[in-house]
Amino acid sequence: MSISVSPSFIPYLFSAAGVAALISLLARYLSQTRPYKDPVPAFLKDTTSTARALPASWYRSPEVYELERRAIFAKKWILTTHKLRFTEPGSWVKFEQAGFQFFLVKNKQGQINGFHNICRHRAFPIMTEDKGKSSILSCKYHGWSYGLNGQLAKAPGYDDMKGFDKTKNGLLPVHVHVDAKGFIWVSLDSSKTPEDFSTEFKNIDQMARHEGFNFEDYHFDHTWGMSGDYNWKTLADNYNECYHCKTAHPDAADVADLSAYRVDTKGGNIEHFANTKPEMEEQGLKIVSNYYFPNACMTVSPNFFYMMRCVPTSPGHCSMEYEVYRHKNATDEGFQTIDAMFKRILAEDKWLCNNAQKNLNAGVFVNGEMHPKMEQGPLYFQHRVRGILNGHYQLEKAVGKEINPAQHVPSDASRGTESDMGFCSGLACGKDAEQLAW
Structure with missing residues (x-):
């Protein structure tokens, strides 16, 4: 058998685009043959023992943040x-x-x-x-x-x-x-x-809990936002448990039975369940909430549905961006009541996260013991972050350089680009060699 090689193939192979393509193929091969095996977390096997949270350093480290950009935000749906x-x-x-x-x-x-x-x-x-x-x-x-x-x-x-x-x-x-x-x-x-969408979100648009809502009956109403002086994961941890609700949101108990609160975890989806009190349902306060890894959540009610994205802007800062959609039959009073309630709760959560982050930054606190049932949501979220970052880091270690899935290298980048990129990469490798231990 003879193999013919195009004369242009060899120069392409050693160009910036060719090297990038080879690294991409190698990364895909390694991800299929040597995936990072994140063990089943203890909190899922034993709900009678506490579990340690991610260390505070993961919530303030510039290096962890940059790895999150490459491993999560440049790649995940x-x-x-x-x-x-x-x-x-x-x-x-x-x-x-x-x-x-x-x-x-x-x-x-x-x-x-x-x-x-x-x-x-x-x-x-x-x-x-x-x-x-x-x-x-x-x-x-x-x-x-x-x-x-x-x-x-x-x-x-x-x-x-x-x-x-x-x-x-x-x-x-x-x-x-x-x-x-x-x-x-x-x-x-x-x-x-x-990445195959169904890997994380198979049948996400067929959830039984959304069957009672026709999203075509809503219309876009407005957006609003807040900035927070905390890591994006601090808010994710806060959102995914209601252990704090009785203390930090005192009137939440008037709406739902907090003792029955629980979460179900399915791939990238964290479903929140709270038994809304019958008299509150009659007022349109029946709510269905989900968190979608890595950084989005949604609450649906008969009057409106609320989408939130916690947008990382730096290791210690993020922006909360909200989209509000109103049901066509919602009265002004009903819509404004629940809209105001949610905005107040979100402001309370911002205060909680701002103050927790100050101590995460200080270097005294390492991590705490979390409740395997009442804090299963943040434990599962942290488990996902830990596994994805470890897996991507192992791929980068195998190829000896950072892998940024979002980067587009021009197909004709050979006109001087590869040498310029190599020069800059060499400087970066010298700076980061000890830190990244490659």
């Missing part, structure tokens, strides 16, 4: 918004996730497309406002413009440039999945085939 926000062709909304900027836009065929918020010329953001409507996506730096499908439409002065290919300079895409309920999920993985 993330619940982002709902199609109800995109009412007509050209409607777009900008988002940010752990330093990654992207936007979603509805094209003329009614599909939702996603792109990194980066002009392919000099990296200026295409979208500088939070939301809007456009027929052409234009960069305000040098005037490059793109269609709603991300294809480069105009690059002033480049028509006669030898070697310039407009088809290779479209916007960098992100993967978009719209589930049967209309919720929009995004993966920033630059590979053509991202």
Whole structure:
């Protein structure tokens, strides 16, 4: 058997794009053949013994944060918004996730497309406002413009440039999945085939607890947000238990039976269950809450549904971004009552997290003993974080360099790019060699 090799293959193999492709293939092979085996946590096997939380250093370390960006936010499917926000062709909304900027836009065929918020010329953001409507996506730096499908439409002065290919300079895409309920999920993985959505969220749009809600009967009402001086995981831990509710949210007991509160964990989904009192259900306060790994949650009620994303901005800071959707039959009084209640509870949670983070930062506290039943939610969340970070770190250790799934290396990057990237990488490896122990 003879094997023919294209003359252009060898130069490509040693180019930046070729090396990146080889690393990607190796990472995928290793992830399938030598996955990090995170043992079944003790809190799932024995609910009579306490369990230790993640150390405080995981909530303040810049190195852990950067690893989270690569292992989680550059790769995992993330619940982002709902199609109800995109009412007509050209409607777009900008988002940010752990330093990654992207936007979603509805094209003329009614599909939702996603792109990194980066002009392919000099990296200026295409979208500088939070939301809007456009027929052409234009960069305000040098005037490059793109269609709603991300294809480069105009690059002033480049028509006669030898070697310039407009088809290779479209916007960098992100993967978009719209589930049967209309919720929009995004993966920033630059590979053509991202992680299988069903790995974490199989049948997520077929949950029995959502059968009583028709999401087409709601409409987008408003957004609001808060900034927090705490690590994103601090809020995730707080959200995923109601052990604190009796103390920190005294009137929560008027709405639900807190003694019956529990969570069920299924892949990337943490389902919260609380027995709403009958008289509260009659007032429209029946609620269904879920946390979607890594950083999104949603509460659904007859009057509205609430989406929240806890957006990491640095190791010790995050932004809470909320989307509020109102049911078409909700009265002003009913909607405003529950909206005000949730905003007050979320402000109370912010106060809790801000103050807890101060001591996580101080270097005195290491970790505490958590209750295997009443704090099963945060223990499960931490278990997922620990396993994913360890697994990704092992892959990086195997190939001897950082693996950023979100990075797009141009296919023709051989024109000097590989040597420039190698120079910078060499400096970084020298700085981080001892720290990363590669």
